[in-house]
Amino acid sequence: VSHAGVALEARHLVKDFRGFRATNDVSLQIHEGEIHAIIGPNGAGKTTLFNLLSGFLRPTSGEVHLFGQRVDQLRPFEIVRRGLSRSFQISSVFPSMTVRQNVLVALQSPTTLPHQFWTPLARLESLGEQADQILEDVGLGTAHARLAADLSHGEKRQLEIGISLTQHPKVLLLDEPTSGMGSEGVARVIALVRQVARGRTVVLVEHNMSVVAELADRITVLQYGAVLASGQYEEVRHDPRVIEAYLGE
Ligand code: ADP
Numbered sequence: 001v002s003h004a005g006v007a008l009e010a011r012h013l014v015k016d017f018r019g020f021r022a023t024n025d026v027s028l029q030i031h032e033g034e035i036h037a038i039i040g041p042n043g044a045g046k047t048t049l050f051n052l053l054s055g056f057l058r059p060t061s062g063e064v065h066l067f068g069q070r071v072d073q074l075r076p077f078e079i080v081r082r083g084l085s086r087s088f089q090i091s092s093v094f095p096s097m098t099v100r101q102n103v104l105v106a107l108q109s110p111t112t113l114p115h116q117f118w119t120p121l122a123r124l125e126s127l128g129e130q131a132d133q134i135l136e137d138v139g140l141g142t143a144h145a146r147l148a149a150d151l152s153h154g155e156k157r158q159l160e161i162g163i164s165l166t167q168h169p170k171v172l173l174l175d176e177p178t179s180g181m182g183s184e185g186v187a188r189v190i191a192l193v194r195q196v197a198r199g200r201t202v203v204l205v206e207h208n209m210s211v212v213a214e215l216a217d218r219i220t221v222l223q224y225g226a227v228l229a230s231g232q233y234e235e236v237r238h239d240p241r242v243i244e245a246y247l248g249e
Helices: 046-053 076-081 099-107 121-137 153-165 183-196 209-215 233-237 240-247
Strands: 006-017 020-031 035-039 061-066 084-086 171-175 201-205 218-223 226-232
Touching: 006 046, 006 201, 020 046, 020 201, 020 218, 020 226, 035 046, 035 209, 046 171, 046 201, 076 084, 084 153, 099 121, 099 153, 121 153, 153 171, 153 183, 183 201, 183 209, 218 233, 218 240, 226 233, 226 240
Parallel strands: 035 201, 035 218, 084 171, 171 201
Antiparallel strands: 006 020, 006 061, 218 226
């Protein structure tokens, strides 16, 4: 079987929670270099699918393949090392540290520096340069010295994305990057996702359909834990089943 062009693949994924099937035979392919949005009503199983794809949950059955290699039995950090990283939740940001210190800590995590218990000074300096570059990339260059606790909601999401970039992901999973944001924040996140998607594959869960319309090359629509439709955004958008189930307003 050839995996050319496929970054991430789910094969017949099933996840049961005490008899409740949250993920029901989900198969999908995320193409290398695309921005792929996973959409669907509340309770459709989007978060569960994300957790399965990133190794935070083990499937009841089925498989996850990353660049052609099976990863569903690996632990999350092992999957990170193979090139997949998800945006961290707010709780992974240290509020009493500065923005730059947060990125530095993430750069020194065991997944990034697997064989070093301590960090030589020269290495620390190069980490500093990497941190500054990442902060620049996520639009926090001028905010580097601020305490993470003092960031706005939108800036915290930018920092979370910066923290996941420290792991050099080839595939980046973003869980509702625009949640709780006003239109200005949403516009900033759209620009940011475009920026981080350069040379990367991005998978995002997103409720805001105008964000999906702006960003997504392809989308997968979930309903009751199963794939209702998957494909080019423009095609799926006009699929009568999708319009009936979700988009019909
Ligand atoms: P979405 O992200 O699309 O809103 P979720 O993946 O969070 O959907 O949830 C899908 C379904 O699975 C929901 O009905 C939810 O109640 C259920 N579910 C999710 N996680 C668990 C869990 N740990 N235990 C039991 N049920 C769960």
